[in-house]
Amino acid sequence: LNFVNTVYNGVQIDKFTFNPKKGKYAAFLGRMSPEKGPLQAIQTAKKAKIPLIMAAKVDLVDKEYFNKKIKPLIDGKLIKFIGEVGHAGKVKLLKNASVLLALIQWEEPFGLFVVEALACGTPVIATNRGSMPELNQDGKTGFLVNNINQTTKAIYNINQINRQGCRKLAEDRFSVEK
Numbered sequence: 001l002n003f004v005n006t007v008y009n010g011v012q013i014d015k016f017t018f019n020p021k022k023g024k025y026a027a028f029l030g031r032m033s034p035e036k037g038p039l040q041a042i043q044t045a046k047k048a049k050i051p052l053i054m055a056a057k058v059d060l061v062d063k064e065y066f067n068k069k070i071k072p073l074i075d076g077k078l079i080k081f082i083g084e085v086g087h088a089g090k091v092k093l094l095k096n097a098s099v100l101l102a103l104i105q106w107e108e109p110f111g112l113f114v115v116e117a118l119a120c121g122t123p124v125i126a127t128n129r130g131s132m133p134e135l136n137q138d139g140k141t142g143f144l145v146n147n148i149n150q151t152t153k154a155i156y157n158i159n160q161i162n163r164q165g166c167r168k169l170a171e172d173r174f175s176v177e178k
Contacts, residue, residue, distance in 0.1 A: 006134075009110050010176035015087070016119035018167045019095035022159065025051040027097035027122070029090065029113045032056040032066045037103030037127065042073045043148050044101060044125075048155040049078075052101070055093050057084040095120035099142070099158045102126040103151065111135055119170040121163035125154045135174075141166045 026045055030036040038054060045052035054074075058066045074081045085093060094100065100117035108130035115135060117124050124142035126132035138144040142161060143154035172178065 008174055008178075009112055009115070010178060011112065011115050011119055011170070011174055013119050013171050013175045015091075016116055016170075017091055017095050018119070018121045018163075020121060020163050022163070023096040023098045023122075025053050025097055026155065027093050027100050027117070028052060028054040028056065029093065029100065029117070030056055030102075031062065032058045032070060033062040034065055034069075035104065035106040035108075037101070037105050038070055039073075040103035040105070040127075040148065040151070041101040042070070042079055044103065044151045044155065045079060046073075047148060048152045050098070050155055051077075052079050053093060053097070054079070054081045055083065055085045055089065056081070090116065091120065094122050097122050099155060100124045101151070102132065102136075103145075104129055104132065106130065108132065115170055115174040118166040118174070121167045123158055123161035123163070123166055125151055125158070137169065141169050 028041040094117045100122050102114050102124050104127045110131050114124050124136045126136045128144040128146055136142045145151045
């Protein structure tokens with residue numbers, strides 16, 4: 001096999017509004033399933049005492065998990081669940097967040113939601129698994145973590161991350177043109 005290079009999924013960068021200002025909440029975006037790490041996101045938000053806004057689809061196969069493990073932890077104050085959102089809602093959530101929590105619990109093959117957050121200028125705290133080390137530059141566009149304690153520490157250090165640098169990485173590596 002003659003390997004030339006990896007071609008990443010591309011996003012239309014201009015469809016994601018850049019926001020240079022850090023928000024006051026953490027964001028969770030994705031399916032409400034165990035492998036996407038919503039429970040870990042909630043645990044982190046509670047430990048760090050930072051509001052968490054969760055935008056997620058609850059598939060039929062994940063309904064029991066959501067009802068038993070996640071729903072009881074949603075208080076509408078520190079932990080808010082806004083359900084599934086369209087493109088405009090996704091951009092609003094991501095661009096106004098201080099950080100995206102991508103605490104995946106499986107070997108995620110790509111993670112478009114990570115690139116979308118970066119395109120908005122939002123740093124990402126991601127589990128050091130699957131494609132996350134390729135998408136998220138530890139210490140530059142966010143942090144790679146292995147447990148809740150590291151995640152909490154990363155939240156406290158998120159101000160070190162330059163939001164313009166997050167956008168630039170998305171433009172340079174993950175645009176449709178690239």
